[in-house]
Each structure stands twice: as C-alpha cells, then as structure tokens.
Amino acid sequence: MNADLLITHASQLLTIPSHFNGPQRGDRLGDLGLIEDGALAIDGESIVAVGLTSDLAQRFSAAQTIDAGGRVVMPGFVDPHTHVVWAGDRANEFEQRIAGATYMQIMHAGGGIMSTVRQTRAASVDQLIEQTRARLDRMLMHGTTTAEAKTGYGLETQAELRMLEAIQRLDAEHPIDLVPTFLGAHAIPAEYKGREDEYTDLVVKEMLPAVASLITHHSSLFCDVFCEAGAFALEQSRRILQKAKELGFALKIHVDEFEPLHGTRLGVELGAVSVDHVVTTPADEIELLGHSPTIAVSLPGTPFGLAQCEYTPAQAILAAGGALAIATDLNPGTTWCESMQMIVALACRYLRLTQAQALAAATINAAHAIGRGGSVGSIEPGKLADALIMDVNDYRSIGYRYGTNLVRTVIKRGRIVYSNAGGLA
Numbered sequence: 043m044n045a046d047l048l049i050t051h052a053s054q055l056l057t058i059p060s061h062f063n064g065p066q067r068g069d070r071l072g073d074l075g076l077i078e079d080g081a082l083a084i085d086g087e088s089i090v091a092v093g094l095t096s097d098l099a100q101r102f103s104a105a106q107t108i109d110a111g112g113r114v115v116m117p118g119f120v121d122p123h124t125h126v127v128w129a130g131d132r133a134n135e136f137e138q139r140i141a142g143a144t145y146m147q148i149m150h151a152g153g154g155i156m157s158t159v160r161q162t163r164a165a166s167v168d169q170l171i172e173q174t175r176a177r178l179d180r181m182l183m184h185g186t187t188t189a190e191a192k193t194g195y196g197l198e199t200q201a202e203l204r205m206l207e208a209i210q211r212l213d214a215e216h217p218i219d220l221v222p223t224f225l226g227a228h229a230i231p232a233e234y235k236g237r238e239d240e241y242t243d244l245v246v247k248e249m250l251p252a253v254a255s256l257i258t259h260h261s262s263l264f265c266d267v268f269c270e271a272g273a274f275a276l277e278q279s280r281r282i283l284q285k286a287k288e289l290g291f292a293l294k295i296h297v298d299e300f301e302p303l304h305g306t307r308l309g310v311e312l313g314a315v316s317v318d319h320v321v322t323t324p325a326d327e328i329e330l331l332g333h334s335p336t337i338a339v340s341l342p343g344t345p346f347g348l349a350q351c352e353y354t355p356a357q358a359i360l361a362a363g364g365a366l367a368i369a370t371d372l373n374p375g376t377t378w379c380e381s382m383q384m385i386v387a388l389a390c391r392y393l394r395l396t397q398a399q400a401l402a403a404a405t406i407n408a409a410h411a412i413g414r415g416g417s418v419g420s421i422e423p424g425k426l427a428d429a430l431i432m433d434v435n436d437y438r439s440i441g442y443r444y445g446t447n448l449v450r451t452v453i454k455r456g457r458i459v460y461s462n463a464g465g466l467a
C-alpha cells in the first residue's frame with residue numbers, strides 16, 4: 043500500500059485511545075495504548091495505519107520515512123482552554139505583585155484585566171493577529187497542534203467580533219487548529235461597574251445574537267462565562283448560557299476558581315461540554331460532575347502563576363468517575379504559559395496524576411473537552427495526523443523533566459511543521 047509518510051521505530055508509540063468514543067474516565071484515565079517499536083502510516087492529512095514497525099514497514103511503501111530512532115511518538119497536545127488572543131502585556135503588574143501588591147490594589151489603580159481590555163480594544167485585527175501569532179508559534183514548537191481560543195478582552199460588541207475575526211483568520215493561516223469560544227462574559231467592564239445586570243443584558247440581547255450568526259453547520263462555536271465573585275453571579279451566568287444554548291452554542295463555564303458559586307452544578311444541569319478551573323468545588327458537586335458527561339478542565343498553571351496553594355481536587359474527581367482534562371489557561375494576567383509540557387509537569391506534582399494520566403488528560407480528554415475527540419487527540423486510523431516525536435525514549439520522562447522543550451518534531455495534518463533535529467547552528 044502507498045502512503046505519504048511513515049514514522050518508524052518509536053521506542054514507545056503512545057496511541058492514547060478514546061474509550062467508547064469518549065474521554066478516559068475515572069480510574070481508567072491513563073490508558074496510553076502503548077506499542078513498543080511502533081510505527082504509523084500517514085496519507086494526506088490522516089493516519090491510515092498504526093502498529094509494529096516490522097508490520098507497517100512491510101505493508102507500506104512510503105514517499106518519505108522518518109526513523110524516530112527509539113524515541114517516544116505521541117499525539118499532538120490539545121490545549122482546551124486558552125485566552126491566547128490579546129494585545130500588550132502586564133509584566134509591570136507582576137513586578138508589583140512580587141513586591142506585595144494585591145490583585146485588588148492593582149485593579150483599583152486601573153490595572154488588572156481592564157488594562158488588557160483597553161489595549162485589546164485599541165488594537166486593530168491585524169495587530170491582534172501579529173501579537174497572537176508569536177504565541178501560537180511557541181505553542182506549536184512545544185507540541186500543541188489544536189487549541190481552544192477565547193474572546194473576552196473586548197467586552198463590547200465590535201471589539202468581541204474583532205477578536206473572533208482574529209481567531210478565525212489565525213485558524214486559517216496557522217498550523218494550529220483553533221476552536222473558537224465567545225467569552226463576552228469574561229468580566230464586568232469598568233463602564234458597567236455597579237450595573238452588572240445591564241451588562242448581562244447586553245451580552246444576552248446584543249452580543250450573543252450577533253455572534254450566533256457565525257455558527258454554521260460546518261463549525262461549532264462555544265459560549266463561556268466567568269462565574270465568579272466579582273465577575274458573573276450564578277443567575278447572570280445561567281441567563282447567558284441558557285440563551286447561548288437556545289442559539290445553538292456549545293457551552294463551557296469558568297467555575298470555582300476562587301469562590302464556590304455552584305457553577306459546577308449549573309454547568310452539569312445545562313449540559314456544558316466542560317467546567318473549567320474546578321478548584322473550590324463542593325464535594326456534592328464533584329459527585330454530580332463524576333456522573334455526568336461534562337468534562338472537568340483543570341488549569342494548574344493558574345494557581346502556580348499566582349503562587350497559590352490550592353489546586354483542582356483531581357483525585358476526588360477521578361474517584362467519582364469523572365473525566366479530567368488539563369489546559370494552560372494561557373493569559374496575560376495570571377499565567378502566561380504556552381507549554382502543555384509544563385502543564386503536564388504541574389499536573390503530576392499538584393494534581394498527583396501519573397505521567398500516563400497527565401498525558402491522556404492533555405491529549406484525548408482535552409480533545410473531547412472542545413468537541414474534537416472524533417478527529418484529534420489520539421493516534422488512531424482515520425484521525426488527523428497530528429503527532430510529536432519527543433526527544434526522550436520513555437514517556438515517563440515527560441512530566442518528570444520540565445522547563446525545557448522535549449519536542450523534537452511536530453507533525454500537523456501530515457506535514458512536518460517544526461523540527462529541532464538539526465541541533466545548534
């Protein structure tokens with residue numbers, strides 16, 4: 043049989059399969075589907091066969107063969123929660139925080155999220171694309187081949203639509219596939235201070251219908267809300283998500299990052315695809331989540347970035363039978379981290395996941411958390427050929443080692459899009 047590309051001699055080929063066409067749940071998380079001396083055959087954009095090198099090398103005559111040379115080969119990382127599109131930075135605030143200023147003090151001085159909103163509102167679509175492209179490039183070099191991307195730094199209709207346009211244009215031009223999420227309910231903008239219900243009205247009556255016109259039967263769109271004290275209360279979150287659901291959006295919700303507002307219960311009730319953060323979630327809601335199809339997306343980079351001690355109770359979620367994914371939460375305020383490898387390392391330490399569990403949470407479960415579990419997140423015939431050759435020969439080095447890039451080659455839709463195999467110049 044003919045193929046465009048054959049990758050052979052993976053010391054460990056991690057296929058990381060779906061379970062029953064869904065995520066790996068509960069104590070079954072961590073099924074790597076590991077094949078020793080594994081190989082995969084790629085034709086066009088897709089994987090056509092997976093198996094032993096001895097078998098595939100015989101069956102396929104390939105236009106190009108890459109000998110993985112005894113390295114780990116795995117699916118591209120899927121980053122299911124990012125705020126990757128924004129303008130400017132907040133390095134000065136981080137300096138103030140190290141010196142002891144609180145988040146509230148910085149916000150009252152005109153900083154915080156509104157500082158990013160001001161810079162994003164002032165940016166053209168081209169400027170947003172240019173600044174975001176550099177971040178996507180670094181994500182790709184660190185092995186991310188599919189990512190979710192949220193709006194939410196416009197907080198007015200036209201600025202939110204410009205962010206969506208930036209996401210759509212970057213999805214078309216950049217190797218990373220982007221899944222768009224409308225997050226007009228990210229924060230109450232300064233000009234609506236004390237008039238939270240009026241801003242909620244604006245989201246429900248003006249923004250959602252304007253954005254919904256972009257949903258086609260080819261592409262889905264998520265709607266997300268930041269349900270948190272100081273952002274959107276439970277009832278405001280419910281109004282927004284209910285309207286979004288009526289308009290055909292798939293749902294996500296930021297819950298329990300700092301204060302439990304029963305957003306997890308709301309997300310499960312409304313059939314949200316994911317609830318994200320899930321740090322201070324009460325035990326009964328974890329139980330509810332565990333019995334639902336809603337996926338918990340943990341963002342361990344955020345407490346790490348804020349130097350806080352409380353992380354997602356991942357063991358309790360798994361004990362309840364829940365599905366867990368992990369993501370960067372890449373954003374300019376709390377965690378500017380473009381590397382899913384770093385998130386795997388944090389998840390092993392603070393969520394107490396094994397390396398195998400963390401890798402499944404960062405690939406197949408992450409894909410299901412953004413509705414792409416049928417096309418990416420695992421190395422299985424019929425799926426997009428998104429694969430990484432890692433510069434290690436044992437998967438347990440991923441998560442154990444951190445702070446350097448262990449990716450050697452990135453293949454996206456069957457094409458080599460990054461390689462550091464050449465070494466130093």
Ligand SMILES: [Zn+2]
Pocket residue numbers: 123125296371
């Ligand atoms: Zn977020």
